[in-house]
Amino acid sequence: MATLLRKAARVSLSGSLLSAGGRPGRLYALSYFGSNSRNSSTSSKVKVDLDNSSGIAVVKFQGPPVNSMGMDFLTEMAIGLDKLELDKNCRGIILTSAVPKVFSAGLDIMDMYGKTLEHYELFWRSVQDLWLKLYSSSKIMIAAINGASPAGGCLMALSCDYRILADNPRYKIGLNEAQLGIVAPFWFKDSMVNTVGYRIAEESIQFGVMYSPADALKIGLVDQVVPEDKVLSTAKEKMEKWFDIPDHARQISKSMMRKPTIDRMLANRETDIKNFVGFISKDSIQKSLEMYMAMLKMKKG
Numbered sequence: 574m575a576t577l578l579r580k581a582a583r584v585s586l587s588g589s590l591l592s593a594g595g596r597p598g599r600l601y602a603l604s605y606f607g608s609n610s611r612n613s614s615t616s617s618k619v620k621v622d623l624d625n626s627s628g629i630a631v632v633k634f635q636g637p638p639v640n641s642m643g644m645d646f647l648t649e650m651a652i653g654l655d656k657l658e659l660d661k662n663c664r665g666i667i668l669t670s671a672v673p674k675v676f677s678a679g680l681d682i683m684d685m686y687g688k689t690l691e692h693y694e695l696f697w698r699s700v701q702d703l704w705l706k707l708y709s710s711s712k713i714m715i716a717a718i719n720g721a722s723p724a725g726g727c728l729m730a731l732s733c734d735y736r737i738l739a740d741n742p743r744y745k746i747g748l749n750e751a752q753l754g755i756v757a758p759f760w761f762k763d764s765m766v767n768t769v770g771y772r773i774a775e776e777s778i779q780f781g782v783m784y785s786p787a788d789a790l791k792i793g794l795v796d797q798v799v800p801e802d803k804v805l806s807t808a809k810e811k812m813e814k815w816f817d818i819p820d821h822a823r824q825i826s827k828s829m830m831r832k833p834t835i836d837r838m839l840a841n842r843e844t845d846i847k848n849f850v851g852f853i854s855k856d857s858i859q860k861s862l863e864m865y866m867a868m869l870k871m872k873k874g
């Protein structure tokens with residue numbers, strides 16, 4: 574019976590939840606990785622390694638020093654996720670980092686500082702696009718968080734179905750935007766509310782709290798805390814459990830849960846871009862970012 578279920582589960586619905594949820598899915602002109610038992614693709618910031626026999630793809634961030642999400646990172650992630658979404662050998666995706674001590678430092682502050690309005694618009698559309706791909710993926714997404722994970726880094730983890738954090742008190746996670754003098758947009762907030770509930774999200778976002786692993790586990794921001802050297806192996810073990818559920822049933826259930834949040838973003842996408850460009854280009858906000866960057870550099874010296 575278990576084998577039959579496993580076989581049935583392999584007949585996966587194609588396309589992300591954007592199409593499973595009744596909206597026309599986008600078609601991307603992409604080539605498949607091929608039919609070897611293991612397929613890897615490496616670009617400068619992201620490495621994708623799909624094991625065809627297990628159905629698990631490991632997506633590793635490799636943009637030192639801190640895996641910040643600049644234009645290159647956003648583009649490479651988007652291409653990698655599109656390919657995996659269309660690959661029926663892939664049933665689950667694990668996000669993790671190849672950079673020691675950092676999962677991702679979030680959005681690249683240099684893409685939000687001293688640039689043109691056109692750049693801000695393009696940047697924000699790319700950030701939205703990546704979140705849509707992550708949040709609406711029809712695959713099982715697990716975050717194997719092996720380092721610090723502020724702001725956009727936390728958002729990537731929040732977009733997954735399951736989060737495992739390394740047990741190191743220096744690896745803090747949270748939406749800390751308010752501490753930079755900026756604001757977590759509504760879809761960051763929605764992702765947090767959907768994970769930890771309204772009251773905790775309300776406090777967390779206003780204070781820009783960065784949680785230790787123990788506190789993140791307590792509020793449900795992560796699902797498991799494990800020793801650092803066990804993060805990836807635990808993610809793979811967990812994935813096998815998710816594989817026991819037939820794909821079509823899991824995908825429709827996931828779509829049912831996430832569709833309202835995705836639809837809200839799609840309905841407000843252009844307004845959100847306008848808000849971002851207007852907000853980030855204000856002199857006072859630029860000044861806050863400048864001071865924050867200076868503070869990061871001072872901390873080093």
Ligand SMILES: CC/C=C\C/C=C\C/C=C\CCC/C=C/C(=O)SCCNC(=O)CCNC(=O)[C@H](O)C(C)(C)COP(=O)(O)OP(=O)(O)OC[C@H]1O[C@@H](n2cnc3c(N)ncnc32)[C@H](O)[C@@H]1OP(=O)(O)O
Nearest residue numbers: 638641678679680681682721723724725755848849852869
């Ligand atoms: C009506 C509504 C109105 C408005 C709403 C509309 C729109 C909202 C507006 C804006 C929304 C923006 C949402 C923003 C999301 C984000 O993700 S912002 C980014 C937040 N990230 C952070 O705060 C992380 C900062 N970094 C750190 O805390 C640490 O670097 C670390 C803990 C990640 C790692 O620590 P260390 O290993 O000690 O490394 P260093 O601190 O020495 O850093 C090395 C190097 O990297 C540079 N750097 C760090 N983070 C970033 C980054 N995010 N972007 C760019 N660069 C970064 C750092 O300065 C060091 O540089 P050098 O000194 O080596 O040059």
